[in-house]
Amino acid sequence: MEDHVNAFVPGQRMQISGRTGGPLSGLTFAAKDLFDVAGAPTGGGNHDWARYNPLPERHAWAVQTLLDAGADLVGKTITDEVSLGILGENPFDGTPINSAAPDRVPGGSSSGSAAAVAAGLCDTALGTDTGGSVRVPSSFCGLYGIRPTHGRLDVTGMMPQAPSSDTTGWFARDAKTFARVSTVMLGEAPGALPTKLIIATDAFGFADPEVAEALQPMVERLKAIVGDVREDIMAPQGLSVWSRAQRTLQPVEAWETFRPWVEATNPRMAFSVVAGLLNGAQIPAAERGWAALMRQEARARLRHLLPPGTILCLPTTPFPGPLRGLPLPELQPLRDRINCLCAQGGLTGSPQVNLPGATVGGAPVGLSIIGGRGTDAALVSVALAMDEAA
Amino acid sequence: MEDHVNAFVPGQRMQISGRTGGPLSGLTFAAKDLFDVAGAPTGGGNHDWARYNPLPERHAWAVQTLLDAGADLVGKTITDEVSLGILGENPFDGTPINSAAPDRVPGGSSSGSAAAVAAGLCDTALGTDTGGSVRVPSSFCGLYGIRPTHGRLDVTGMMPQAPSSDTTGWFARDAKTFARVSTVMLGEAPGALPTKLIIATDAFGFADPEVAEALQPMVERLKAIVGDVREDIMAPQGLSVWSRAQRTLQPVEAWETFRPWVEATNPRMAFSVVAGLLNGAQIPAAERGWAALMRQEARARLRHLLPPGTILCLPTTPFPGPLRGLPLPELQPLRDRINCLCAQGGLTGSPQVNLPGATVGGAPVGLSIIGGRGTDAALVSVALAMDEAA
Numbered sequence: 001m002e003d004h005v006n007a008f009v010p011g012q013r014m015q016i017s018g019r020t021g022g023p024l025s026g027l028t029f030a031a032k033d034l035f036d037v038a039g040a041p042t043g044g045g046n047h048d049w050a051r052y053n054p055l056p057e058r059h060a061w062a063v064q065t066l067l068d069a070g071a072d073l074v075g076k077t078i079t080d081e082v083s084l085g086i087l088g089e090n091p092f093d094g095t096p097i098n099s100a101a102p103d104r105v106p107g108g109s110s111s112g113s114a115a116a117v118a119a120g121l122c123d124t125a126l127g128t129d130t131g132g133s134v135r136v137p138s139s140f141c142g143l144y145g146i147r148p149t150h151g152r153l154d155v156t157g158m159m160p161q162a163p164s165s166d167t168t169g170w171f172a173r174d175a176k177t178f179a180r181v182s183t184v185m186l187g188e189a190p191g192a193l194p195t196k197l198i199i200a201t202d203a204f205g206f207a208d209p210e211v212a213e214a215l216q217p218m219v220e221r222l223k224a225i226v227g228d229v230r231e232d233i234m235a236p237q238g239l240s241v242w243s244r245a246q247r248t249l250q251p252v253e254a255w256e257t258f259r260p261w262v263e264a265t266n267p268r269m270a271f272s273v274v275a276g277l278l279n280g281a282q283i284p285a286a287e288r289g290w291a292a293l294m295r296q297e298a299r300a301r302l303r304h305l306l307p308p309g310t311i312l313c314l315p316t317t318p319f320p321g322p323l324r325g326l327p328l329p330e331l332q333p334l335r336d337r338i339n340c341l342c343a344q345g346g347l348t349g350s351p352q353v354n355l356p357g358a359t360v361g362g363a364p365v366g367l368s369i370i371g372g373r374g375t376d377a378a379l380v381s382v383a384l385a386m387d388e389a390a
Numbered sequence: 391m392e393d394h395v396n397a398f399v400p401g402q403r404m405q406i407s408g409r410t411g412g413p414l415s416g417l418t419f420a421a422k423d424l425f426d427v428a429g430a431p432t433g434g435g436n437h438d439w440a441r442y443n444p445l446p447e448r449h450a451w452a453v454q455t456l457l458d459a460g461a462d463l464v465g466k467t468i469t470d471e472v473s474l475g476i477l478g479e480n481p482f483d484g485t486p487i488n489s490a491a492p493d494r495v496p497g498g499s500s501s502g503s504a505a506a507v508a509a510g511l512c513d514t515a516l517g518t519d520t521g522g523s524v525r526v527p528s529s530f531c532g533l534y535g536i537r538p539t540h541g542r543l544d545v546t547g548m549m550p551q552a553p554s555s556d557t558t559g560w561f562a563r564d565a566k567t568f569a570r571v572s573t574v575m576l577g578e579a580p581g582a583l584p585t586k587l588i589i590a591t592d593a594f595g596f597a598d599p600e601v602a603e604a605l606q607p608m609v610e611r612l613k614a615i616v617g618d619v620r621e622d623i624m625a626p627q628g629l630s631v632w633s634r635a636q637r638t639l640q641p642v643e644a645w646e647t648f649r650p651w652v653e654a655t656n657p658r659m660a661f662s663v664v665a666g667l668l669n670g671a672q673i674p675a676a677e678r679g680w681a682a683l684m685r686q687e688a689r690a691r692l693r694h695l696l697p698p699g700t701i702l703c704l705p706t707t708p709f710p711g712p713l714r715g716l717p718l719p720e721l722q723p724l725r726d727r728i729n730c731l732c733a734q735g736g737l738t739g740s741p742q743v744n745l746p747g748a749t750v751g752g753a754p755v756g757l758s759i760i761g762g763r764g765t766d767a768a769l770v771s772v773a774l775a776m777d778e779a780a
Binding site for chain 1: 438479481482652653654655656657658659660661662664665667668717718719
């Protein structure tokens with residue numbers, strides 16, 4: 001199938017067949033170019049990364065798991081450079097096209113995986129989510145997407161960014177495929193439906209009013225499915241304060257991850273990516289100390305808010321995908337706002353699923369559900385129930 | 391002639407004939423890819439610069455001047471990205487080879503121009519010098535090279551970096567060619583020889599001891615040519631203080647120059663180049679204010695030290711070219727030391743000529759002569775006299 005949406009890394013289309021007779025037989029998948037595929041360079045969205053790193057001899061755990069379950073690997077997808085980006089614009093490989101809204105960015109950093117699934121070039125695709133890199137493209141492209149509980153899945157063979165926030169995620173166009181893949185990846189069938197729903201008023205208030213309005217029919221459906229509903233604030237310290245903590249911890253770790261490479265090889269990178277790395281290099285220790293404490297507070301808050309059986313819903317992003325090719329000064333405030341609705345993922349490690357189904361001005365925007373740590377399978381059940389109720 | 395030293399920008403070899411019967415007839419020249427050549431993109435050492443800028447319709451003043459004088463243009467040469475670099479390593483186009491010391495960097499940012507002349511691929515070549523970009527590659531490659539008085543030559547069609555320091559310069563392998571080209575570029579024949587020589591003890595003390603020792607025979611020759619000799623300190627406030635002022639003024643201006651481009655287009659750049667640009671973006675106004683005052687002090691010092699007829703000599707660089715491919719943490723202190731011997735150029739605008747003729751461990755290192763503003767032609771005379779006395 002022709003890659004008319006620039007989803008795949010040039011030269012990285014492939015055909016690696018999964019085990020016959022597995023639960024995912026008949027499905028095709030792609031892997032973000034952060035996952036090792038034996039014998040193929042892991043590019044990481046940067047033209048100098050592979051030169052510095054050995055050619056993988058083994059598949060990443062996530063790739064091997066999908067192959068073992070019978071899915072066929074069809075290629076490696078474009079990513080924001082070294083996973084540092086939330087909009088999906090990569091000046092080296094180009095920006096994948098968001099089939100659902102071709103004038104908008106696809107979201108990133110798992111941009112090519114989302115674009116490939118959205119365009120029907122494969123059934124599912126692996127992404128990674130550190131600060132929103134599965135959730136945001138899911139929202140912008142109108143897909144199911146999951147950021148699982150941090151630490152639950154084996155990240156062997158997945159290029160790290162900020163290990164205390166890094167997770168493996170995946171996309172699908174429909175709820176049933178999403179549930180099939182999730183069952184394999186989580187090693188757990190969809191669980192019991194939650195019985196209590198919290199509507200995060202701070203997050204809905206933070207989103208564009210048209211987004212909050214567009215998501216209302218989905219929230220009503222969710223209310224009908226879950227039953228016991230109340231409104232509450234997710235982040236009493238402030239979404240911007242949680243975001244600030246995450247935007248302290250994540251860049252500091254990313255700098256620790258990539259510093260040896262950039263110092264040894266002075267790689268070619270987009271201006272904005274270097275700016276992000278150097279931001280991490282310059283964060284004072286006192287800020288890092290504070291952010292670590294705020295992370296503890298955020299974790300305590302979600303533990304309190306989300307006992308087993310309770311989920312929370314919020315807009316995944318405060319707006320649909322911005323237009324492609326905006327200048328950097330216009331992008332930065334957009335990135336900052338996105339982070340305010342995504343920071344809880346990296347900060348607390350809670351699982352989050354994006355549910356598609358709404359649009360603003362023709363462009364998709366998603367509704368997210370979050371559960372306590374380890375409740376990933378219950379969120380998958382909600383995705384199935386929401387689809388059946390649609 | 392084959393470009394076996396990677397001096398030329400790929401696809402930018404050319405044959406544009408100079409006027410017949412001019413004073414430079416029979417000479418060939420190359421132009422650093424910061425100079426406009428009508429109909430050829432000005433790349434500036436960065437693969438995204440030309441896309442943002444219109445195709446030049448006219449030759450730069452310096453190119454036109456050499457063509458009018460009869461020299462033939464043979465190509466455009468590799469430069470450090472947007473002239474921000476002093477070592478000549480460009481991860482996009484590769485590092486030109488220093489024929490005089492192939493394991494060493496050629497120096498930059500006029501790396502390709504120096505490499506082309508050193509390898510005999512042309513007789514002379516245009517460079518630019520803002521913080522040392524002609525002087526340093528002259529020293530490392532063993533060439534004659536000039537940074538003329540700031541503001542003396544028309545910079546039309548030359549890509550700017552830090553306009554209050556930017557100059558047009560040129561290289562040659564031998565003193566006679568250097569003098570022929572200088573006569574045309576300066577519009578002035580070699581002038582009367584200076585009669586007083588100052589040996590800058592602070593600068594000689596700052597260079598590696600082996601460099602100071604290797605330059606001694608040249609200093610002795612210079613003493614014999616000029617006559618009245620004394621020792622003095624060039625920078626009473628400190629070479630590192632002058633350097634600090636220049637490393638404040640220059641990056642601030644460079645950020646002003648390139649900010650609209652990077653903000654509009656998020657270009658691909660080497661990590662180190664972005665780091666340099668962002669350094670300029672973050673310099674506080676109070677530092678800039680201080681640096682502007684120190685520039686006034688430095689200018690006053692050289693006016694006092696260098697009345698007409700007096701020149702000063704110093705090592706051009708504190709060491710010969712460093713090894714190619716060193717990691718960034720090892721390069722930064724080397725860059726900082728180089729700047730301590732080069733800062734006076736941008737800071738004061740005085741003309742400076744590098745004289746080749748010494749080596750350390752087989753690698754060239756040059757002796758510089760500096761005169762008061764406007765005395766460029768006298769420095770050219772010294773170059774001729776030094777050659778005759780050799």
